[in-house]
Structures are given as structure tokens and as C-alpha cells.
Amino acid sequence: MRYGHFDDEHGEYVITRPDTPLPWINYLGTDAYFGIVSNTAGGYSWYQDARLRRITRYRYNNVPADAGGRYIYLRDNGSGEYWSPSWQPTRCDLDEYECRHGLSYTKIASARLGIRAQTLYFVPLGETLEVWRLRVRNERSRPADLSVFSSAEFCLWDAQDDGTNFQRNYSTGEVEVADGVIYHKTEYRERRNHFAYFACSEPLAGFDTQRDAFLGPYRGWDRPLAVERGESAQSIAHGWAPHGSHHVRLPLGPGQTREVIFLLGYWENPQDRKFDPPGSGIINKALAGPVIDRWLRSATVADGFARLQESWAAIRSVMQVSTPDNDTNRMVNIWNPYQCMVTFNMSRSVSMFESGISRGVGFRDSCQDLLGFVHMAPGLARTRILDLAATQLASGGAYHQYQPLTKRGNDTIGSGFNDDPLWLITGVAAYLKETGDTTILDELVPYADSGTSPVQLYEHLERSFRYTMDRLGPHGLPLIGRADWNDCLNLNCFSSTPGESFQTTANVTGGQAESVFIAGLFVLAAKELAGIADLRGRTDDGCRYRAEADKMAAAVTEHGWDGRWFRRAYDYYGQAVGSAENPEGQIFIEPQGMCVMSGIGLTNGMAAKALASVGERLATSHGIMLLQPAYTRYYLELGEISSYPPGYKENGSIFCHVNPWVMIAETMIGDGDAAFGYYMRINPSAREEISDVHRCEPYVYAQMIAGKDAPSHGEAKNSWLTGTAAWNFVAITQWILGIRPELDGLRIDPVLPSAWPGFTASRRFRGATYEITVRDPAHVSGRGARLLVDGRQIQGTLLPLAGAGETVQVEVILGPEHSGPGH
Numbered sequence: 001m002r003y004g005h006f007d008d009e010h011g012e013y014v015i016t017r018p019d020t021p022l023p024w025i026n027y028l029g030t031d032a033y034f035g036i037v038s039n040t041a042g043g044y045s046w047y048q049d050a051r052l053r054r055i056t057r058y059r060y061n062n063v064p065a066d067a068g069g070r071y072i073y074l075r076d077n078g079s080g081e082y083w084s085p086s087w088q089p090t091r092c093d094l095d096e097y098e099c100r101h102g103l104s105y106t107k108i109a110s111a112r113l114g115i116r117a118q119t120l121y122f123v124p125l126g127e128t129l130e131v132w133r134l135r136v137r138n139e140r141s142r143p144a145d146l147s148v149f150s151s152a153e154f155c156l157w158d159a160q161d162d163g164t165n166f167q168r169n170y171s172t173g174e175v176e177v178a179d180g181v182i183y184h185k186t187e188y189r190e191r192r193n194h195f196a197y198f199a200c201s202e203p204l205a206g207f208d209t210q211r212d213a214f215l216g217p218y219r220g221w222d223r224p225l226a227v228e229r230g231e232s233a234q235s236i237a238h239g240w241a242p243h244g245s246h247h248v249r250l251p252l253g254p255g256q257t258r259e260v261i262f263l264l265g266y267w268e269n270p271q272d273r274k275f276d277p278p279g280s281g282i283i284n285k286a287l288a289g290p291v292i293d294r295w296l297r298s299a300t301v302a303d304g305f306a307r308l309q310e311s312w313a314a315i316r317s318v319m320q321v322s323t324p325d326n327d328t329n330r331m332v333n334i335w336n337p338y339q340c341m342v343t344f345n346m347s348r349s350v351s352m353f354e355s356g357i358s359r360g361v362g363f364r365d366s367c368q369d370l371l372g373f374v375h376m377a378p379g380l381a382r383t384r385i386l387d388l389a390a391t392q393l394a395s396g397g398a399y400h401q402y403q404p405l406t407k408r409g410n411d412t413i414g415s416g417f418n419d420d421p422l423w424l425i426t427g428v429a430a431y432l433k434e435t436g437d438t439t440i441l442d443e444l445v446p447y448a449d450s451g452t453s454p455v456q457l458y459e460h461l462e463r464s465f466r467y468t469m470d471r472l473g474p475h476g477l478p479l480i481g482r483a484d485w486n487d488c489l490n491l492n493c494f495s496s497t498p499g500e501s502f503q504t505t506a507n508v509t510g511g512q513a514e515s516v517f518i519a520g521l522f523v524l525a526a527k528e529l530a531g532i533a534d535l536r537g538r539t540d541d542g543c544r545y546r547a548e549a550d551k552m553a554a555a556v557t558e559h560g561w562d563g564r565w566f567r568r569a570y571d572y573y574g575q576a577v578g579s580a581e582n583p584e585g586q587i588f589i590e591p592q593g594m595c596v597m598s599g600i601g602l603t604n605g606m607a608a609k610a611l612a613s614v615g616e617r618l619a620t621s622h623g624i625m626l627l628q629p630a631y632t633r634y635y636l637e638l639g640e641i642s643s644y645p646p647g648y649k650e651n652g653s654i655f656c657h658v659n660p661w662v663m664i665a666e667t668m669i670g671d672g673d674a675a676f677g678y679y680m681r682i683n684p685s686a687r688e689e690i691s692d693v694h695r696c697e698p699y700v701y702a703q704m705i706a707g708k709d710a711p712s713h714g715e716a717k718n719s720w721l722t723g724t725a726a727w728n729f730v731a732i733t734q735w736i737l738g739i740r741p742e743l744d745g746l747r748i749d750p751v752l753p754s755a756w757p758g759f760t761a762s763r764r765f766r767g768a769t770y771e772i773t774v775r776d777p778a779h780v781s782g783r784g785a786r787l788l789v790d791g792r793q794i795q796g797t798l799l800p801l802a803g804a805g806e807t808v809q810v811e812v813i814l815g816p817e818h819s820g821p822g823h
């Protein structure tokens with residue numbers, strides 16, 4: 001069952017009924033001012049940091065989950081009836097309803113009682129404000145006497161404190177109202193130099209700034225007193241809950257349309273120009289004023305929206321494909337890159353599953369997000385890499401997370417996740433492959449914990465490598481520390497106290513738990529680092545890295561192989577994890593994907609065997625499960641993984657982040673059908689038809705889909721912010737379609753599903769545009785391709801670098817036995 005449909009031409013998902021199984025959300029903002037918005041206008045906004053600079057309020061674990069938002073109420077003053085054109089919060093029946101989620105904007109349109117309304121929500125490029133552009137049309141044959149009420153509830157900035165510290169916060173709230181603009185200025189009198197504003201393009205019939213005056217006692221957003229009575233209270237908030245609401249009278253003749261623009265914005269004044277007059281406590285509006293005036297104009301808004309769309313069109317044009325499969329096309333061309341941009345911007349902080357107050361920017365998460373993002377905005381990727389490297393420790397280890405506002409490592413979670421530093425190498429490698437910009441390696445970056453002078457980024461990579469080398473266990477495999485990629489495999493934790501955090505509780509020392517997964521990642525990273533060393537002319541380093549990679553691969557072959565698949569780990573006591581020896585958790589997905597991706601087992605048959613075991617034991621029609629059999633009880637020595645009921649999260653769900661590793665691995669053994677088959681099982685667009693089962697948005701990947709041990713097998717959770725976005729983009733574009741940036745240039749090496757006759761693609765790479773046509777006339781699918789560049793056959797599959805601005809025609813014919821190029 002579906003709740004809407006894709007509009008590929010406009011790059012939108014169109015939701016056609018408001019009661020989706022869960023709020024289906026979108027993100028606003030591209031740069032510093034961000035928000036989430038649901039298909040019924042729920043959601044909230046923040047500036048840069050969802051925890052420390054929250055602009056509007058969200059109530060955690062609310063019902064419905066997206067309650068509170070960017071609400072507009074329409075009131076028919078003739079009858080006194082009122083409703084929400086976004087359905088929520090009044091949930092009055094609508095004659096028509098449609099929500100269009102597009103790239104960084106959302107339009108919600110509806111009709112009721114002959115009144116049509118459409119609201120466009122977006123954040124203009126480079127601005128710290130959001131626009132709500134409301135258009136109301138009277139489709140009745142007689143005049144309509146309407147009122148419009150807006151509503152936004154302010155958050156007192158620090159979202160954590162706002163949600164907990166009521167004894168203080170009920171007394172601190174302050175606002176100003178001047179020239180129809182509502183200013184939220186809590187704590188501006190003292191140390192803050194920022195405020196929020198809520199402005200309206202039309203003359204006001206009234207306003208409210210105290211939430212409870214607007215709502216009335218014992219009322220929720222569905223029945224605000226001001227709306228019911230058709231009149232605002234002109235309330236000024238002193239403490240309690242600062243809120244913004246405008247009341248606009250909107251008489252409309254038959255057929256008449258009018259536009260009302262609301263702006264919700266954030267502004268920082270220079271410390272010495274906070275007040276006007278100086279020392280008065282009154283906000284100096286001289287700097288924000290012109291911005292507000294400009295964006296309240298219809299033409300500015302129309303132009304700003306056009307520029308946002310152009311910017312997305314430009315970003316999307318970096319890579320466009322046309323394959324025989326429409327679910328692939330729309331994900332690769334529209335939604336997957338968009339989700340990659342969102343995950344890059346948000347890391348794991350804000351969604352319907354992340355509160356914005358617990359996690360900042362994840363180290364390993366961001367390094368992986370880069371893989372799917374770097375081609376779209378290499379400059380931002382560069383900055384992120386340097387920020388991440390600055391949270392690395394002198395030991396080579398890394399803070400697991402940092403706060404985006406302060407860019408400082410988060411002490412609560414600390415470090416000790418032993419895979420973290422290796423991802424920095426893979427992230428930097430992805431940046432270099434895309435851009436060829438080796439100057440990044442010379443950038444001087446400090447370590448977070450030492451007073452010593454900054455060192456070159458290259459040195460950070462060397463320390464990342466050494467961090468693993470310095471921490472090897474009895475089998476020569478890397479020690480796992482708190483956890484590796486799998487946050488929940490906590491082999492040194494031994495927690496028996498309810499509620500204790502598996503990630504931050506002091507580890508038990510003396511054990512020697514090792515990770516086969518980190519070993520695979522190490523091999524991959526060491527090879528990447530060797531390539532980087534070669535680029536720098538450090539061939540000795542390169543040889544050393546390769547030698548260590550080989551040694552580690554040998555250790556995996558010797559101690560990490562279980563007979564039919566790669567083991568997962570050795571626990572504190574040296575017992576195998578992810579082995580046929582174990583009663584539960586016999587096989588894990590991560591080492592199968594990662595070891596094969598790193599090249600282990602490709603020549604001795606282990607890779608093919610491991611992948612066959614994945615197919616037999618872990619694959620379901622909804623995707624590949626993380627492990628089997630799922631743990632049915634709590635294992636003290638395994639940690640959080642066994643705390644989840646079977647089939648959920650790390651305990652045997654289809655953890656979508658790691659599915660693409662298997663897809664990539666399948667292409668490495670030349671099985672395009674297997675790779676693409678797995679791709680389609682979790683492709684959200686391909687799951688649209690089962691939206692009632694899947695339940696999350698059909699336009700973005702979710703972190704997990706319940707595994708076969710769960711009663712709700714097939715149900716997705718944790719949509720949007722997941723490494724799944726980047727890795728699926730890499731799997732489909734770089735490995736299945738085979739358009740793969742490497743340090744030396746762009747390689748074209750597809751491994752297609754055998755039914756495909758081919759595909760075409762356009763890819764901008766280091767300034768040139770490659771127009772690629774791939775044909776598989778003999779349906780050979782597997783590896784081996786002949787390339788013609790502007791009609792001339794080249795050796796191998798690596799394209800010669802074209803000059804900036806050039807357009808190059810590339811013809812690719814798959815299959816070694818084919819008669820020849822051009823036929």
C-alpha cells in the first residue's frame with residue numbers, strides 16, 4: 001500500500017494522504033540554519049547546533065510524534081469554523097491534501113470549504129531564516145472573510161536545558177514586539193548576543209507572544225483559544241513560554257488569491273552593538289531589519305526559492321544516470337544524493353529518531369558520510385575532514401563525537417572506539433580520489449589533547465594507522481576497545497547495572513578482545529594510505545603500509561576464518577564470536593563485507609564462500625540481516641548487542657548501513673545479479689508498494705529494517721540519518737555502475753545485473769564532463785570492459801584525465817569476448 005507517489009520530473013515525493021504510518025519528514029536548510037518539517041507541518045528549527053541553538057521547541061516522545069511545528073490556522077469569520085491547512089494540528093477533514101517534499105523545501109497544499117491554501121517552507125541560501133509562504137485562494141462564488149493565525153513556539157536556546165530546567169526557565173522568557181515583528185530574546189539581556197524573530201508581510205490584526213494566552217488554559221495546538229474566538233490577546237511573554245503568533249485578516253473576493261509571507265529567523269548582533277539605545281536592554285534591530293524587510297517581499301521569496309532549486313540542480317548534475325531500472329534512477333539521481341547531503345550536514349543529530357540533544361557529529365559517521373557527499377561539495381568535505389582531524393588525539397585515537405557549534409570533542413562519550421581513526425584514512429582517500437587536491441595533506445592540524453604544535457594532516461593519517469598497530473591482540477588482530485563499527489558489540493564492558501551506558505561505562509581491563517572487522521578495515525585503510533604515500537613520493541611509507549596490510553590479511557586468513565565465513569571477533573576470554581562454535585550469533589555480516597572489500601580471500605576462494613554463506617544464512621527478501629541466529633538472551637560478555645530483542649537493531653535486524661558492503665563485495669567477485677538483487681531489496685523506492693509494512697519514508701533509506709526474528713519483519717526504523725545513504729550511493733554508482741573515482745583518475749568498471757542491456761551516465765570529475773554509454777550486448781554482467789574515449793580505444797578501464805571544461809564521450813562495452821569496440 002502507498003501513501004503517495006514520486007514526481008521525478010520535479011524531484012519531489014508527493015504524499016496524498018496526511019495520515020502516513022509515521023510522520024514523513026523533510027529537512028530545510030543547507031548551510032547553518034536548519035529545520036525538520038513533517039508532512040503535516042510538524043517539526044522544529046535550529047541554528048548550526050540542534051542542542052545549543054534550538055530556535056523552536058520540540059517535546060520529546062510526544063503524541064503524535066511530530067506535534068508542535070510551523071502551524072498556520074485558517075478561520076472562516078463568517079461561520080467561526082477554523083482548520084489547519086496542513087491537517088495537523090486540528091486534524092479537520094480536508095477535501096484535498098497534498099504534501100510535496102522536495103530538495104530542501106516542502107509544500108503543503110489543501111482545500112476545505114472552498115478555500116485552497118498552499119504553504120511553501122524553505123530556507124534561502126546563505127540566510128539564517130526560514131520562509132513560510134502562504135497562498136490562499138477563495139474558490140467559492142461569494143466573498144470569504146478569513147483570518148490567518150500563525151504559530152511557532154520558541155525554545156529557550158539550549159534544548160536540553162529547555163526540556164528539563166523549568167524552575168529557571170519559567171521565569172527567564174523575554175520578547176519584544178516592534179512594527180509587527182515578534183522578537184524572542186530570552187537571555188539576550190545577559191550573555192547571549194543572538195535572538196530569534198518571527199515576522200509577517202501583512203498588517204496585523206493582532207499577535208500573541210505568550211503561549212498560554214494564545215492556546216488558553218487546558219488547550220492544545222488543536223484548539224487555540226485565540227483562533228477559536230478569532231482574536232489575539234496581544235500578550236507579551238514575561239517568563240513562561242514565549243511563543244509567536246500573528247493574526248492577519250484576509251478578506252478574499254470570489255476567485256481571489258492572496259499571499260502572506262512569514263519569516264522565522266535567527267540573528268546575531270556584534271557584542272558591542274547589542275542594544276539600541278546602548279545599555280537599554282532593547283534589541284538593536286538595525287542589522288536584522290533590512291534582511292527582514294527584504295525577505296518579506298514576494299519577489300525576493302520567489303527569487304530565493306528559484307535560486308535554491310538552481311543550486312540543487314547544479315549539485316545533482318554532477319552525476320546523472322539513466323538505467324533500465326526506475327527505482328535505481330530516482331534514487332541515484334535525486335534522493336540518495338539528497339540524503340547524503342542531509343546526513344553530512346546533520347550527522348546523527350536530528351530526525352524523528354534522534355532528538356538533537358544527545359549526539360553531535362560522529363567521527364566514524366562523518367568519515368563515512370563523506371564517501372557519498374564529496375563529489376557534491378568538495379569544499380565542505382575538506383573543512384569537515386580538518387575539523388574531524390582536530391578532534392583526533394595524539395595517540396592516534398579520536399573523540400567519538402564532537403559538538404558542531406564548538407567543534408570540541410564530546411567528553412561524555414570520549415574515545416576508545418578502536419575503528420574510529422581508520423575511517424579518517426578512508427575519508428581522506430575519498431576526498432583525494434574525487435578532487436586530486438593533495439594540498440589537504442599539508443594542512444596543519446592540532447591534536448585535541450596536546451599542547452604541542454599542529455602537524456600535517458598526513459601525519460594524522462600515519463597516527464591513525466599506528467593506533468591499530470600499537471593495539472594488536474594475541475592473534476595479531478586489532479583490539480576492539482569499547483566497540484568497533486558495531487557500537488553494540490561491547491566485549492570489554494560486562495555491564496550488569498540497569499541503565500548503565502554500554503558505550504561510556506569503564507571497560508574491564510586485562511582482556512584481549514579482538515575484532516576481525518577492524519582487521520579488514522585496517523587492510524582497506526592501509527592500502528588506501530599506501531596509495532596516498534605514493535602520491536606524496538613517500539614510497540618507503542607506501543611499502544611499509546602494504547607490508548602491514550599483507551600481514552594483517554594473513555592474520556585474518558589464519559585466525560579470522562571459520563571454515564565457511566569470516567569470524568566476527570574474539571571476546572575478552574579469547575573465545576570466537578561469530579563462529580559455528582557459538583550457539584547464537586554464529587555469522588555476522590560486517591566481516592564478510594569488509595574483509596572482501598579489503599581484498600582478503602579474493603584469490604583463495606574464501607571471499608566467494610563467505611558471500612555464499614551470507615546468501616544462505618543472512619539474506620531475506622527485505623535485505624541482509626546483521627547476524628544469525630539472533631541472540632535470545634543477554635550475554636554479559638557481548639554487551640549491548642544482546643540487549644535488543646531478536647531481530648531489532650544490531651541484534652539481527654537488516655542493518656542497512658552494512659548491506660552495501662556485501663553488494664560491493666559481490667561486484668568484486670563479479671556477481672552483478674547478486675549485488676543488484678541486494679541493492680533492490682533495501683532500495684526505498686522499490687519498497688514504496690509496501691509502505692504499510694515498511695512504514696518509514698519511501699524516499700530515503702532507514703538505518704534498520706526489522707529482521708526475520710522480529711514480529712514486525714520488514715518494518716523500517718530510524719530513517720534519514722544513517723551511513724546507509726553514503727554506502728548505498730557508493731555501491732550502486734561506483735561498483736555496480738562502476739563509475740569509480742580513484743587516486744589516478746576515474747575508472748569505469750561496471751558489474752551489472754545480467755538482464756540489463758547497459759545504461760548511460762553523465763559524470764563531472766575534476767572539472768571535465770564524461771558522457772558515458774555502457775553496453776552489455778552479450779549480457780556478461782561480470783568484470784572486464786573495453787573503453788573507447790572519444791572514439792579511440794584505451795588500455796584498461798582508467799580514463800585519461802581530461803582538461804577542465806572538456807566534455808568527453810566514453811563508450812564502454814562489457815565482456816572480453818566481444819568482437820570489438822564500436823559495434
Ligand code: GLC
Nearest residue numbers: 348362364365485486487488
Ligand atoms: C549507528 C551509529 C554508527 C554505528 C552503527 C552500528 O548507525 O551511528 O556509528 O556504526 O550504528 O552500531
Ligand code: GLC
Nearest residue numbers: 487488502503640649650703
Ligand atoms: C548505535 C546503535 C544503537 C545504539 C547506539 C548507542 O547508534 O545503532 O543501537 O543504541 O549506537 O549505543
